[in-house]
Amino acid sequence: MEASFPRIGIAGAGAIGCTLAARLACSGRAVSLLARGATLEALRRDGVRLTDRQGSHCARVTASDRGAELGAQDLLFLCTKSHDLPALLPAIEPLLGADTLVVPVINGVPWWYFLGERGRFAGQHVEAVDPGGRLAARLAPPQLIGCVAFITVESPAPGVAVTSNPLRMVFGEPDNRPSERLERLRALIEAAGIEARASERIRDALWTKLIANLTSNPLSVISGATLEEVYSSPDLHELVCDLLHEGLLLAAAYGARVELDPPGFLARGAAMGAVRTSMLQDHARGRPLELAAIGDAVLELAAKLDIALPRSREIIALARFCSRRGRPR
Numbered sequence: 001m002e003a004s005f006p007r008i009g010i011a012g013a014g015a016i017g018c019t020l021a022a023r024l025a026c027s028g029r030a031v032s033l034l035a036r037g038a039t040l041e042a043l044r045r046d047g048v049r050l051t052d053r054q055g056s057h058c059a060r061v062t063a064s065d066r067g068a069e070l071g072a073q074d075l076l077f078l079c080t081k082s083h084d085l086p087a088l089l090p091a092i093e094p095l096l097g098a099d100t101l102v103v104p105v106i107n108g109v110p111w112w113y114f115l116g117e118r119g120r121f122a123g124q125h126v127e128a129v130d131p132g133g134r135l136a137a138r139l140a141p142p143q144l145i146g147c148v149a150f151i152t153v154e155s156p157a158p159g160v161a162v163t164s165n166p167l168r169m170v171f172g173e174p175d176n177r178p179s180e181r182l183e184r185l186r187a188l189i190e191a192a193g194i195e196a197r198a199s200e201r202i203r204d205a206l207w208t209k210l211i212a213n214l215t216s217n218p219l220s221v222i223s224g225a226t227l228e229e230v231y232s233s234p235d236l237h238e239l240v241c242d243l244l245h246e247g248l249l250l251a252a253a254y255g256a257r258v259e260l261d262p263p264g265f266l267a268r269g270a271a272m273g274a275v276r277t278s279m280l281q282d283h284a285r286g287r288p289l290e291l292a293a294i295g296d297a298v299l300e301l302a303a304k305l306d307i308a309l310p311r312s313r314e315i316i317a318l319a320r321f322c323s324r325r326g327r328p329r
Contacts, residue, residue: 004184005101008032009073011092013039013048013063015155015278016105017079022050022161023192025059032073034091036065042159049160052167054193072097075185078104081282082129082293085111089138101181102139103147103171107213107278108293109301110206111135112144116174121304128297145185146172148205152227152275165272168195172202207256211247213294214312215240216269217279218319221289226276231269240266242311250298253305279319289323291316 008024010017013035025031025048035043043063050057064070073095080088085106096102104110111130114121125133148170153163171185182198189196199205216230223229223236230236244262251258279289295316302309 005075005188006030007072007074009034009070009076009095011076011078011088011095012080012084013043013159014079014081015153015161015281016149016151017077018048018155018159018161019050019052019151019153019163019167020077020079020105020192020194021048021061022057022059023167023194024188025061026057027192029188029192030062031059032062032064032070034065034067034070034095035063037158039158040065042157046159051162053164067091067094070095073100075101075103075188078102078106080106081288082106082108082110082290083288085129086131086134089134096143100143101185102144103185104139104144105147105149105169106293107209107217107290108295109210109297110146110293112140112146112174113203113206113301115140115144116176126297126300128292128300141174144174145182146174146202146206148202148209150209152272154276154281165275166195167193168197170197170199170202170205172199172205174202176200176202201257203254204257207247207251207254207258208260210294210298211244211251211258211260211265212269214247214298215243217277217294218291218315219243220277220280221283221319221322222315224280226274227272228270228274230277231266231272237266239311239315243315246309246312247298250302250305250307250309253307254301283323286326289319291320291323295319 008029009032010021011034013033021031021033040063047058047060076095109126113126114124125136150168152165153161155161173179186196186198282289
């Protein structure tokens with residue numbers, strides 16, 4: 001099968017963006033990165049650097065803070081924080097050609113959740129992550145493929161990504177239909193050394209990730225716990241189980257098939273080791289938290305079906321309080 005997408009762009013050079021850029025560049029693909037500030041300087045000086053289970057990698061990429069300098073891409077990965085996406089639209093506009101395939105690699109409920117859906121929710125948008133529906137209006141099928149990234153990675157320095165866990169990504173058309181371009185995308189990522197799967201039920205994988213986010217990210221901000229501690233500490237066990245059951249209830253209400261047994265889920269989470277969630281990393285650096293996508297959007301979906309998530313609501317509120325109070329000293 002032809003491995004097309006000769007022009008590959010990545011908007012956002014954080015931990016996920018650098019991981020993807022390094023893997024693709026090391027597989028021989030030309031990669032353009034939209035970055036800024038110290039990260040842009042590091043990419044131009046040292047290239048993108050990744051340490052993962054397969055070793056240490058360094059690759060040269062084309063980096064710029066001006067989309068017009070990079071030009072229209074055949075494939076564009078959006079690897080920014082979800083709350084940054086609406087403001088990012090003007091910056092990525094020069095990267096979007098008429099046939100550019102856009103793949104959002106983001107946490108939480110995506111703006112495209114209801115795109116391609118039929119029935120009672122057809123035409124709706126998720127206000128918490130897409131105020132006014134701007135993203136759904138500009139970045140919609142057929143220009144869009146859904147993505148769920150199961151990647152735990154940290155960025156200890158600009159342009160650097162470090163992980164000790166497996167890298168896995170799931171892709172799917174928003175309308176759940178198989179497609180030739182979906183398979184080409186899967187093959188591209190697989191060839192880059194990342195486990196990749198094409199799904200005809202992308203929202204199943206999305207709910208699995210949403211539940212993982214819901215049970216770990218806000219709680220990590222409150223407690224300062226790593227993934228290993230969140231999922232193995234006896235002090236947090238009842239709380240995590242409550243969050244897990246609320247997430248499973250909501251997923252089932254939206255028709256998702258989540259193959260997840262609670263003991264196995266907790267064991268796999270604990271096996272991730274002393275990894276800080278992305279939200280805890282942001283909190284430690286005084287950055288805005290992805291509570292809109294990981295918390296508020298989940299509560300918004302629950303409200304659409306009149307489902308109460310009391311434990312989730314409490315933990316999200318506490319995480320927001322911690323964020324407003326400021327980073328730990």
